[in-house]
Amino acid sequence: MIEVLCSEGDFDRIKLVFDEFKSEGFLMNASAANSLIRSFGSGGMVEELLWIWRKMKDNGVEPSLYTYNFLMNGLVNSMFLESAEKVFEVMENGKVKPDVVTFNTMIKGYCKSGLLFGGGLRFCVKLYNEMQDKGLDIPSHAYSLVIGGLCKEGKSMEGYAVFREYGHRGMIQNEGFEPDEVTYGVIVNSLCKSGRLEEALQWFEYCKRNNVAMNVVLYSSLIDGLGKAGRLEEAEKLFEEMVEKQCPRDSYCYNVLIDALAKNGKVDEALVVFKKMEDEGCDQTVYTFTILINGLFKEHRNEEALKLWDLMIDKGITPTAASCRALATGLCLSGKVARACKILDELAPMGIVLETAFEDMMNVLCKAGRIAEACKLADGVIDRGREIPGRVRTIMINSLRKAGNADLAMKLMHSKIGIGYHRMRSVKKRVKFRTLVES
Structure with a gap:
């Protein structure tokens, strides 16, 4: 009955029937357990599934390989990956012992979750190695997952080795193992990030010759790599080629081209691409605005940078630490420290309080040798109650030290400035940072 109701998706009636069964104290056997675990697992009813699992133990029913696989499939379908890992162990x-179905179930879980880093990646690579050692068939999505995870963690050579193994198995076993566009995408991306641009271009041409579906990852990776290498004409050519190949351009693709143009001093061209992005209905992200704000400040086009900031806020895009850093440091280096502080203060009612913003400003001012302005900023931060004096003092010492101004850093460290007090008649006042440069 439960199996029929699960196939119909009638979960409310399933619970009623199951509650009635439980109240009757029905006896559990292996056949019933497998059936119920399979049904509850496919329906995402984890609570009921785990009740059955506990009941099996209470009734001395030994789980079989099928029971374990049904249990793991249910946990993975409901994204209880940690629990599934424990069952696997x-x-x-x-x-x-786990079989090929067990391994593939776990790999399916990592594919669904997108969990490629940390423990997830380590466990996935462990599965891959075990399947190799046991001579089990490794599905194509497992290769893509492992290659992608290794490359994104900066282990491009390990990822490339898996890729070569992938191609080798496909040639000698002739079992349909063909690297897909996802696999080629992560390899091209990894080669570009490792500075191996010519190899990436060779793989890109290989994909074209062999009718591999050309996706946005392949194009974006190469546009980014070419842009960072200063090969802007080639990057722009690939960007336009995407239209010819009917490959939709997403925000990331636009952003890497805008970034390449802005960092190579072509801010006006970057703004043209920015406008095209809007015209084509592609979402402009906080990263898009951050790139352009940075670029405009570097060219001392401060008012244009501020207009872009206002446009970002008007569009309801939440600033990040990077965007606030771009704005704050740009204004500081333009001699507009007070304006930077005002804008950052205005973010607080929006729930955006960036702890590192003032630290970034102090660092950039000290680095530029504008110690008096850095001291004024430090005093203002404390006066507004944004930070405790001791922390601000530590930030100032570190900023001076990083800027190579060790003498002032030592002077600040051994003085009462920032956290000490002195008396003026009957009034006790904090020793201001500005005395660092006045005395």
Whole structure:
């Protein structure tokens, strides 16, 4: 009955039937357990699934390989990956060993979750190695997942080795193992980020010759790599080629071209691409605005940079630490420290309080040798109650030290400035940072 109701998706009635079964105290056997775990797992009813699992233990019913696989499939379908990992480890250390279905179930879970980093990646690579050692068939999505995860963690050579193994298995076994556009995409991306641009271009041409579906990752990776290498004409040519190949251009693709143009001193051309982005209905992201704000400030086009900032806020795009840093440091270097502070203060009612913003401003002012302005900023931060004096003093010492101004850093460290007090008649006043440069 439960199996039929699960196939119909009638979960409310399933719970009623199941509650009635539980109240009757029905006996559990292996057949019933497998059926119920399979049904509840496919329906995403994890609470009921785990109740059955506990009931099996209470009734002394030994789980079979099928029971474990049904249980893991249910946990993975409901994105209980940590629980699925624990079940997998129990299987490895117990009498019932995982089979190819068990491995593929776990890999499916990582594919669905997009969990490619940290413990998720380590566990996924462990699965891949075990499947190799046991001679089990490794599905194509497992290769793509492992290659992508390794490349994104900066382990491009390990990812490339897996890629070569992937191609080798496809040639000698003739079992349909063909690298897809996802696999080629992560390899091209990794080669570009490693500075191996010519190899990336060779793989890109290989994909074209062999009718591999050309996706946005392939194009964006190369546009980014060419842009960082200063090969702007080639980058722009690929960007236009995407239209010819009917490959939709997304925000990331636009952003890498805008970034390349802005960093190569072509801010006006970057603004043209920015306008085209809007005309084509592609979402402008906080990263898009950050790139352009940075570029405009570097060319001392301060008012244009501020207009872009206002446009970003008007569009409801939430500033990030990077965008606030671009604005604050740009204004500071333009001699507009008070204006930077005012804008940052205005963000507080919006729920945006960036702890590092003032620290970034102090660092950039000290680096530029504008110690008096840095001291004035430090005093203002404390006066507004934004930071405790001790922390501001530590930031100032570090900023001076990083800027190579060790003498002032030592003077500040051994003085009462910032956190000490002195008396003026009967009034006790904090020793201001500005005395650092006045005395």
